[in-house]
Amino acid sequence: MLLWLIVTIVTAIACAALYYAATARPVNAAAGDSVATNRHFQQVLAAIDADRATGKLGEAEAEAAKGELAREIMRHKAEVSTTSKGLLFGGNMAFAAILAIGVLALGTYQLVGRPDMPSQPLASRADAAQAIDIKEAVTRIEAQLASNPDDLRGWRVLAPVYMQSQRFADAAKAYRRIVALGDKTATAQTDLAEALLMQADGDASGEPMRLLQNALILDPGDVRARFYVAGELTRQGDYPAAVDAWKALLALSKGGEPWLATANRGLKLAEADGVPEEGADISAEDQNAMIQGMVGGLATRLADQGGPIEDWVRLVRSYLVLGDKQSAQQTYDAAVQAYPKTFDRADLDTIAAAGGLTLEGAKP
């Protein structure tokens, strides 16, 4: 509303300025039209004399030029005296004109303007969005890091966010930067390895494997590193080494960890030299094993670092497929804590409701 008030006042001022400029003049007729033209004729005459003096015009030519000028002046006088006056631009016309301006301006603005939209400079957007929008913070941190790439704290904040938003290449870059800036701890190296293997769709051969093994030298109790090493050895078919790796991982268990089932399954697979167990329902068993494998990694990551809502949805759905309703409910509750607003978890609630879980949103 304030905006409309201001634009109306601006329009009124502009229109008033136009109206008075036109009507404040007592005469409405042409006046002094010839003054400027006569001045020009005088200057041409003076220039003819000056040119004759400097030799830029011969004597005869100067006389001819003067004659031409005289004819031009006479013609001009005749022309001015016979010029007819056109329509009068009176007060009514001026009023009609400013009325047209007001209607045209306000009407056009009504058509194309966005009077409802406030300004949103970066500073205020950042303040307002801090609570809701992590991406805004990312923008600011990225901006800061661009000018000061040695800011270790910035990279530490940014890297997990990249992981969560599945920008694994960026995450790898950020973790690499953290390592380069002097953080050579096991966690830092495992983080980098994880980002790299995610980027390579689970292939941990090469650099990630070296990093993981480094991490294990620094910290033999690094569960994540053990898990990935064991998984990679299994994937590569190095079963004797894989058996050792899985055993080392299971030795770290205090019981009840979300990755236990997967680790046990991995160990069995490795002990059987990669041949799945004989069973009544191999295909279903296989499928479940696959899901279990995925669930293990996902559950570890979500429990440690949290993640995007899609990952939570995936995990809940997996537990429901496996028939593990209790874990599904636990995961769902954890997800609700991570994403308190119902707006964010429409999909999650739908799946949970369909799976017969107790919905957080059902509470008042």
Add this chain to the structure above:
Amino acid sequence: MPIELGHFALILAFAIASVAAIGGFTFWRSGERIAQFVSQAALLQFVLTAVAFVALIQAFIVSDFSLALAANNSNPVIPLLFKISGVWGNHEGSMLLWILILVGFGAMVAVFGKNLPRDLLTLVLAMQALLTAAFTGFTIFTSNPFWRLSPAPLQGSDLNPVLQDVGLAIHPPLLYVGYVGFSICFSFAIAALISGRIDGAWARWVRPWAILSWLFLTLGIAMGSYWAYYELGWGGWWFWDPVENASFMPWLAGTALLHSALVMEKRNALKVWTVFLSIITFSLSLLGTFLVRSGILTSVHTFASDPTRGLVILSLLALFIGGAFLLFALRVSSLRLGGLFAPVSREGALILNNLFLATATGAVLVGTLYPLVLDALAGVSISVGPPFFNLTFAVLMSPLLIVLPFGPLLAWKRADVVAAAQRLIAVAALAIFLAVLISALSGVTISMAPIGLLLGFWVAFGAFAELVERGRIGRIPPMDSVRRLAGLPRTTWATAIAHFGVGVTVLGIVATSAWETELVTTLNPGETTTLADYTIAFDSFGPVNGAGFTAEVGTFTVTSTDHSTRQMQAARRTYLASGSQTTEAAIQTYGFSQLYLQLGEAVNGTHVVRLWHKPYITLIWIGALFMAFAGALSLTDRRLRVGVPKRAARQTSGAA
């Protein structure tokens, strides 16, 4: 709020311009009131458009990405200067800049033209208002810089890295002032055709505007040329790119207009031709500004073009250019012929100048548009490249340059060409001597270079022949000569300086074309190469972080013949927000010559380095600076000022 207020200010300016145009063309005969109305409207249009422009700049500075334009062309990390210049580094914002300059010129006419005949003033301002209304309407409805985004995006998508340069802050505004300034000449021409009154006084009022626009266009083109030279990294200074041609055509036509308006002012002759040139110059300016936007031409200058926009722009161009020529055809018979003159005279020389410049304009126009037309009609794709333009230009400009020094020495109406030639003998001797000397020293074989040098020296020295003549240098005591020279009208000095500038530019072009040396080699840090008496050592190579980009920078040390050393840093930049790359050439200036170094991408640890030695290349732009300075100097000449002196003005208002 500020954004929306800016948006409304632009719309209000549009409304005022529309009404002022209609009112002005309907009531132009009715005298004082309508003149006051359109004058006030012109001032308001300027103030309101300036408010709109400031609102945009403010939104860019605070990175308000609820403004779509800012979100698409800015980024919080780029330096402040580029945030501001980013406002016009795109189609919508540059339209607003164009309009701002248009209404700026309108306001200047309203302020400085208070004493013009009422009907002429009303018609000129009505025509300006019509242009403003049309292009503001186009901007508001098809290319609105004030479109909003909701919700505001989190990050801007960055300004095109090539445009992240001081050049963007300077080149477009200069060029636009040049282009748009000619709209005043155009409006004066339309006003003269409508009112049917055209005489020498008309030319006196038009000429300052033509000079002002011309000097800015000169600076804009020179600046654009230097920018392309150092930023695009191709090592050339003029490419006959369609967009360059588009800015060069109004310059050629505008140069012709300057000269023909002089004849009209002084001798009341060439009226039809001058009016025609006024129309054609602005038409070419419009073509230059908008052809690239229509999607017909694609080049570095093409902003995201869409078909609707292109169609509207083409319709507007057709309307204004076609309308102006139609009016010209209908009214031209009512214009009388003016003073008489013999073929050999100052008038005749200026006609010769116009003839060559107009032909050159035509040649560039054909060379630029013919491939397009052929492609559109016959589907045959041909390319008219630099060889065509270079040859055509050499052929057309050489005779013009030969006769140039004669012009200022000839008398009006009927001149003695033999007498003028005698006064130029010394100049000719000096030019021949220098051309032969330089050619001999640099060991040039038979080529066009000595002839080019001869022309350059001939024009540069010949420019001062009139000063020597009028200062009677050598014939009276030196102090008297100085007094006489100081007493000469500034326009005489301006003529000499501008023509000297032409000669300097010619020398620069000839020297750099004839003696440029180029070296493409692979080089690694620690290695050394030589080019044209310079020893270039590749010292180091490494990454550097800049504002909004990271760069791989190669550092070189150049040792010249006098054993002095200088550092050169060439880089390849990668811009963080867009991921795009640019090359930053390194340039070192030695006297008037330059060493130009471009670093190629590292392949297997080896760098391809391109080196050019460009002798006397800076003369090209220095000559342009002389020309622009001469334009500014002539504007300060008392006799050129618009309207009448203050005393007479007071009498007028007293009588009223």
